[in-house]
Amino acid sequence: MKLSNNYKRFVFIPSILSLLFLTSCWSTNEIEDLGLILGVAVDLEEEKGQEGENVITLTNQLATSNSSNAGIEGQGTQQNAYKNVSETGSSLMEATRNSLLEIEEILLAHHVKVLVIGEELASTTSLQQTLDYFIREHEIRQSCQIFIAKERASHILETSEPSVVPSMKLAQMTKAHDRNSKILMPIHLSKLNRKIQSDASFLLQNVISDQGEMKFDGASVFDGKTKKLQGLLNKEEVEGVNWITGEGKGGLVKSYVEKKSTPIIYEILSMNSNIQPRVNGNDISFDVEIESEGRIGEQKEATSIDPSSNETLIKVEENIEEEVQKLVKSVSEKTQQEYQVDVLGFGESLRIEYPKVWEKVKKDWDKTFSEVPIQFNVNVTIKDYGTLGNK
Template identity: 55%
Template sequence: MKHITIRILLSALLILILLPLTGCWSKKEIEDLGLIVGTSLDLEKQGGPQEESAGQAGGHFNRDRITITNQFVTSETTGKGTKTGSSPQKAYNNVSETGDAILPTLRNMVLRIDKRAFAEHSKVIIIGEDLARTLDLQKILDFFIREQEMRPSGLLLIAQNRASKTLESKKPMDIPAFRLVEMTHGHGRTTKILPPTTLTKIEGKLHSGASFLLQNVVSSSNGEIKFSGAAVIEGKTKKLRGFLNEKEIEGLTWITGKGKGGLVKSVDKETGQPVIYEILSMKSNIKPHVDGNDISFNIEIESEGRIAEHWVVSEKTIETEFLKRVEKAIEEEVERLVKNVLDKIQHEYKTDVAGFGNQLRIKYPHKWKTAKKDWDQIFSEVPIQYEVKITIKDYGTSDE
């Protein structure tokens, strides 16, 4: 009887061990999949050829439509890149479809591809300038946020002009969607690139009602793509308000204190020669002040860094007088960057994309309750003072 019990226990144990080895019953053969690695969305103006609308046989929508371009990587494209005949084959395949809503347009794309579209490896979504100005991002991104197959860590970008051009490359082995993601890794080395914004982060930004920034990408006529400034998204309308250039992004990074590295180029006043300051650390403290109905802000900016390069050959880097002179020149350059971007976001765009309202909410919650409804307008009129403190901690091995 004892042996029978042991055999039963061993049999049950064996069955339990074998269960995890039965394989994946929901497997998807990679040869049968078209992996979507990037998606672009562009506005098509009225006047183009109209298509039948989904759910209305023979019906036509008399409104602007959206062109969606999916970048596919398949088992065939990844094996390409070698020359067949006179021209090399691309390592990706772009498929475009136009419609008046996201999901029906994507489903129509099935009629043009021979593999199952699979979006769990999607890396980036790029929205064209015209579309972002016309429709609010909440509507544009609703499907992508709801779709369970979409990866929430996918990067979100705004393209100046046409978004589909950023998914093109003249290099045979290049996959543009992958390259866009890799370009964000430079955030820690420059103040000209924003921290990456993903689908997970964008949902909170859209629901907050506050204005915010998205990284801008431009494509040149020779097929090169570049991060260049940022898109200003207005909180109330959730539409594109305008763009900040690279210098203005630098100023905004100093205001927020979110930079991890970068350079500041200034000029030595006595010699007129350039001096390059490399940022080792930065921090910023935005202090709100409330006096009755009056709101104001003070910004305290501090940074430690090193002299990475200077052309003042008549001076020794280790001399205290020279270091103080350089620190003052760097402080003045940072103040100029801050002033320029504050003028742009306060007086031209009238949108708080630097987090001033959030600091007011934290320090003065009761005041924020009355101000948040018209905050962007209030922000455009509040006085803002700033102070910059630069400390040079290192000057390399030269002159030691």
């Protein structure tokens, strides 16, 4: 009896004591007190710091309590669904912590969706330096997407519509890549990190602020060695990029049956490309096979062609192929001659097919690339013409 009493006490006291330690969530924060960062914009300031160092402005876009019920009519919807907090510092982390001087929320970076970098910063500072903080910080997920803003990055994260959160909108907009070949394949942080670590040149999607609203507009070319912005590609050249890399999933090509007749719109259903390197002694060249299937999506004058005749279709296909040839040639010439960087994945195919050759040329690849001959073969097949067939 005594023993069992002792035993009971032995169990009882620790259990009571343990309650003290089992209150759970000691360091809990209420969700209202959290400042969820949804997007980050980074800009370079013109003025230098006290010691001549660069001054960076970091704009954090925070979700407000209105973000979740955006669009619901009622009182208080006049308040914006987001809140931008800008602060300067010589490093990104410093700027983030500096913003704590002016806001009451506890900043939380788990939900950063987009990262917008100003053109000014991208062309003067190595991207590796800028991104170091975002890759190192464990709170920021490697799945966040990266964009380059023409002009100021913080303007991209602003909108006149109160119910829209610009960061979320931007993250969603890249999904249209599937249907429009003027948009680059979305690039997330770990994929970009790969390009940076392997010293490969790369492209990033450009965003502009058009009358206060964001808009995709071409791409920025980054040099793999300096990791700085070196030049721009326009929307049509981005189309060419998507054709060459085969990363595009959908889009349109304008074509004709005869020159100067009414246009026929070709809707891309699939794009595939195969970059085949050829090595002959010291000479490197590339053959690019581009294949696409699609349908006739629109035709200005329904009577102008008869799509049920195969001859007409072949003619249209040839015209489309020519059009695609133009697109891919203009971008490959621009990157080879004007920028002299390989952002189209030619080096990658050489690395895979001829690893020994690649070892020799990889150090100066961008320079070597600028002089290699590239041959494009385009093959387009029109599968059908929608629900409007025989005239």
